[in-house]
Amino acid sequence: MQWLDTGKIGIFVTLLMVAFILFNIARARKGKKELFIRRIPGLNAIDDAIGRATEMGRPIFMVPGIGTLNAISVQAVNIFAQVTKTASQFATPIRMCIADAAVYTVAQEVIRDVYQRQGMLERFDVDSVRFISDRQFAFAAGVSGLLHREKAAATFLLGEFYAESLIFAETANSIGAIQVAGSTQTSQTPFFVAACDYVLLGDEFYAASAYLTREPVLVGSLVGQDWCKIMITAAVFLGALFHGVERSQVAAFEWAPYAEANEAAFSALSDDAKEKVADVQVQVPSSAERQGIQALKKGNETMLYRIFNPNPSAEDLVIEREKKPPPPAAEGEEGGE
Amino acid sequence: MKQNRSVWDKLQGIDRRILYSILMVLTSVPLFITVALPVDPDPSSKDFYATLMAVPPDQTVFLQSDWTNSTRGENGGHMESIFRILMSKKQKFVIYSLADPQAPQVFRDVMLRINQERESQGLPRYKPWVDYVDLGFFANAEGTTVSIGNDVRQTFGSRRAKDETGVERNVFESPVLQPISKVGDAGLFLIVTASNTIDYAVQRLSGKVKMACACTGVIGPSALVYYQSKQLEGVAVGLKGVYDIEYMMNYGLNVQGADGKTMVSFSEKPTVTAPPLTEGTKFGRGSKYFASLHAALGLVILAVVLGNVGMFASRKKEKQS
Amino acid sequence: MILAQLDPRLNFFGKAPYSLELWGYVTAVVVLGIALIVAMTKLPTRARKPLIWTSTFLAGGFYVLYWLWPQPVGRGPLDLPRNSVEAMSFWMSDAQVKVADVANILTAFLLCLGIYSLLRVHTNRILRKHEDRFFSWVLIASMFGMLVLGYIDWRQRTFLDKDGKLLEMANWGFAQFGKDLLFDGLFQQMDAAMFSMIAFFILSAAYRAFRIRSVEATVLMISALILIISIMGAVVYGWNNMITSMLPVDSAPVLNNFKISEIANWVRSTLQTPAIRAVEFGVGLGALAMGLRLWLGLEKGGVTV
Numbered sequence: 005m006q007w008l009d010t011g012k013i014g015i016f017v018t019l020l021m022v023a024f025i026l027f028n029i030a031r032a033r034k035g036k037k038e039l040f041i042r043r044i045p046g047l048n049a050i051d052d053a054i055g056r057a058t059e060m061g062r063p064i065f066m067v068p069g070i071g072t073l074n075a076i077s078v079q080a081v082n083i084f085a086q087v088t089k090t091a092s093q094f095a096t097p098i099r100m101c102i103a104d105a106a107v108y109t110v111a112q113e114v115i116r117d118v119y120q121r122q123g124m125l126e127r128f129d130v131d132s133v134r135f136i137s138d139r140q141f142a143f144a145a146g147v148s149g150l151l152h153r154e155k156a157a158a159t160f161l162l163g164e165f166y167a168e169s170l171i172f173a174e175t176a177n178s179i180g181a182i183q184v185a186g187s188t189q190t191s192q193t194p195f196f197v198a199a200c201d202y203v204l205l206g207d208e209f210y211a212a213s214a215y216l217t218r219e220p221v222l223v224g225s226l227v228g229q230d231w232c233k234i235m236i237t238a239a240v241f242l243g244a245l246f247h248g249v250e251r252s253q254v255a256a257f258e259w260a261p262y263a264e265a266n267e268a269a270f271s272a273l274s275d276d277a278k279e280k281v282a283d284v285q286v287q288v289p290s291s292a293e294r295q296g297i298q299a300l301k302k303g304n305e306t307m308l309y310r311i312f313n314p315n316p317s318a319e320d321l322v323i324e325r326e327k328k329p330p331p332p333a334a335e336g337e338e339g340g341e
Numbered sequence: 342m343k344q345n346r347s348v349w350d351k352l353q354g355i356d357r358r359i360l361y362s363i364l365m366v367l368t369s370v371p372l373f374i375t376v377a378l379p380v381d382p383d384p385s386s387k388d389f390y391a392t393l394m395a396v397p398p399d400q401t402v403f404l405q406s407d408w409t410n411s412t413r414g415e416n417g418g419h420m421e422s423i424f425r426i427l428m429s430k431k432q433k434f435v436i437y438s439l440a441d442p443q444a445p446q447v448f449r450d451v452m453l454r455i456n457q458e459r460e461s462q463g464l465p466r467y468k469p470w471v472d473y474v475d476l477g478f479f480a481n482a483e484g485t486t487v488s489i490g491n492d493v494r495q496t497f498g499s500r501r502a503k504d505e506t507g508v509e510r511n512v513f514e515s516p517v518l519q520p521i522s523k524v525g526d527a528g529l530f531l532i533v534t535a536s537n538t539i540d541y542a543v544q545r546l547s548g549k550v551k552m553a554c555a556c557t558g559v560i561g562p563s564a565l566v567y568y569q570s571k572q573l574e575g576v577a578v579g580l581k582g583v584y585d586i587e588y589m590m591n592y593g594l595n596v597q598g599a600d601g602k603t604m605v606s607f608s609e610k611p612t613v614t615a616p617p618l619t620e621g622t623k624f625g626r627g628s629k630y631f632a633s634l635h636a637a638l639g640l641v642i643l644a645v646v647l648g649n650v651g652m653f654a655s656r657k658k659e660k661q662s
Numbered sequence: 663m664i665l666a667q668l669d670p671r672l673n674f675f676g677k678a679p680y681s682l683e684l685w686g687y688v689t690a691v692v693v694l695g696i697a698l699i700v701a702m703t704k705l706p707t708r709a710r711k712p713l714i715w716t717s718t719f720l721a722g723g724f725y726v727l728y729w730l731w732p733q734p735v736g737r738g739p740l741d742l743p744r745n746s747v748e749a750m751s752f753w754m755s756d757a758q759v760k761v762a763d764v765a766n767i768l769t770a771f772l773l774c775l776g777i778y779s780l781l782r783v784h785t786n787r788i789l790r791k792h793e794d795r796f797f798s799w800v801l802i803a804s805m806f807g808m809l810v811l812g813y814i815d816w817r818q819r820t821f822l823d824k825d826g827k828l829l830e831m832a833n834w835g836f837a838q839f840g841k842d843l844l845f846d847g848l849f850q851q852m853d854a855a856m857f858s859m860i861a862f863f864i865l866s867a868a869y870r871a872f873r874i875r876s877v878e879a880t881v882l883m884i885s886a887l888i889l890i891i892s893i894m895g896a897v898v899y900g901w902n903n904m905i906t907s908m909l910p911v912d913s914a915p916v917l918n919n920f921k922i923s924e925i926a927n928w929v930r931s932t933l934q935t936p937a938i939r940a941v942e943f944g945v946g947l948g949a950l951a952m953g954l955r956l957w958l959g960l961e962k963g964g965v966t967v
Binding site: 357368378379411412414421443484491494558563580582585631635637640642647 | 681689738739755758759761762766769770824825826845846849850851853854856857858860861862864865866868869870872873874883887888890891893894895896897898899921923927932935936938939942
Binding site: 018020021025026029038072075076078079082102104105106108109112117130131134135136137138139140141142144145149153167170171173174188190193195197198199205206207209210211219222224225228229232233255322323324325327328329332 | 683707729730735736737738740741742744752768769772773774775776777779780782783786794797812817852853856857859860863864867868871872938940941943944945947948949950951952953954955956958961
């Protein structure tokens, strides 16, 4: 009898994290105490970069990666909205190059809105936000060409980047632009680290808008994320500890009856189900263990392993249901012919 | 001032054009040399080959091809090897792309090439509909991956392909897809990728089907995370991965050759064995490019060493002056 | 969503493939879609906010519910649900595929907006006689060239070539050669050329970045060098064999740990993989928080304005 539906643990943990974030947002909104965010050098460099571009009279380039419209590109556009806000005050020209049509539509709205809010709609150039191409390397070629021709003074490469990251970073480096970069793709961060002046690592990218605006909602959410990280760290630490302790225990004394029951249950399964519950097969102890010879628990025999790798029983996997009558033509495909 | 620059100063600031020219020459020349260098394949490549060879011949393999011509140096080699292995095993497979609309044309080109190669070797062509089904491109990689895990018949059900007689029919009427009612019915879910579609696949399909991946060197570190957590059965990373597979296609894994020698042994998993291929080309793109890879990496190491030597020498000089 | 799940014969799009009736429906829906987009662009900003929030909440709500609701276990294609919970899970699992389709259709509409932006920028350049207008001409000509030839080629292959003659180059016509030249001959090769440039950039970036300036930089450089060498199969093979030849028979001495493959695997599994996992935890949490704020309309400024 299984008392705990271990398949729901993931959902429970996620909901707990959602609760942490929402609780901290609510806490920050009350605004009793200002929450602290550590210094992030890459974000401090934004003002310097804009100032430099203003002095040189050259544009600022912003690229929100080549991903589709998702949390990453939305966050990149949010950061660029802040950059544009500062740039609009100094009439510094901006260029935002976009590879996805949906992101383009959103970005254009956001940037126009920034100028409007600043009361400088006349400074907004419709062509400053551009759709270049949704093909990765056509986009890379297009942006590199623009960087070269327009001699960017500063580049902000923030978002979902792939192989084009180094092309942008090295091109911008060759024209002497200040570069602030950050990618959620761990595979691209090393390229940025090697080639750019300032790099936002991992979730610093998500912390950026909170850092720049100090909006209570964003700061609260950031603190909520930190709570989640503490929980994950504790889980990793305790997991390693308990797993380690459990694996040093002797596992032989009760194995024989368990193994027989387990084996019987396994052989009762259909072939299809057997494949799904291969772990059961692994758990059948060796003959040495069945004879009562002491052995240490294996990695897949600990309680923690089983919590996160539940073994469905035969009854759980095979469910008898009423059937609908089969359709007259195969799936109705030929219905109209 | 410029005339006073010492060799060490110059080493610190070698013109990038000089470096680029050396790299171009060093990588181009070895392309003309095909060498079968001895190698000890990575454990992840060994598992990849063993997994692929262990798929029962009557089960269909799902092959997700998410690469374009830009990464053909790596993924092209993966794809060729995978096709050669599947064809040699007479394994049926379904192929499609999620990452890029360009991708289907690219795998079709590889397919055509391998088929021509087989024909020239007197081997039968792999036929669409009967031996494999080409589903083309599906937009929205993440959404489609969720759908595949949820209901593969509905996801692919809208696609039609020509049968042997040239009549267009629903792909699920083909011998390749007929036995498939859910993704778990596939013998293996194989992804050849140069992008993050591997993340979507692992997040959405893990536990539902056996998975393996062949990816570029850049994506490798993130794919290896899934290999270590056993969510992927095997991973072939980059050009080294291509050559590893080709090497095992020749010599097998944990098996003795005619001379009684085991060329590739897997000491961590001595019970895992996989035979070499029995027909078709075995050394391909990997062995053609492997020497170039060595030359390019050698140059990177040399550049790093020279840069550092130059830096230290000029620091020393500065201190002395 | 609900319409699409009706009996195929009653289904709005359940018409025969390529039939005139289906084409009619598709055209009507495209026109309606464009009209809807135009109407939405005319909305004042104040009215847009609730609309954006409502659609975001509904779309996100579906996926949240889909994820939270118990999944159907061992469902066969003809199974009927046993109770209301299962009925809901069956419905959502069927609807999910349709929701993904809706997202694809929206993307197609948005691509048209992207193309419109591209054409506007480049036609303006041509009309204003910008000094780089030649490139704008090239872009427009390539775009339409690829579009027209690609369409003709697709049409011929799909509808006219019943016995697959066009698979052989000998039977190709103008459209096939044209598409082949533009796509395989030019586009694909240029794509590969752009990617191969990364090799040069890696070299110059490595040359610049891997300097022993600090402790961190030194650690970075050493680990990078180990991993670079580990990819050089022949070097690793030679080195490892040398170590093996130095080992006494029937023993597992410490020397084994000095094989390059061992060191590289240790770096990968002990340093690299946990570091990536840690970063991924942070990034995942960031995405979760961002998604939550967007879904609940908590963002102020930026995208949700």
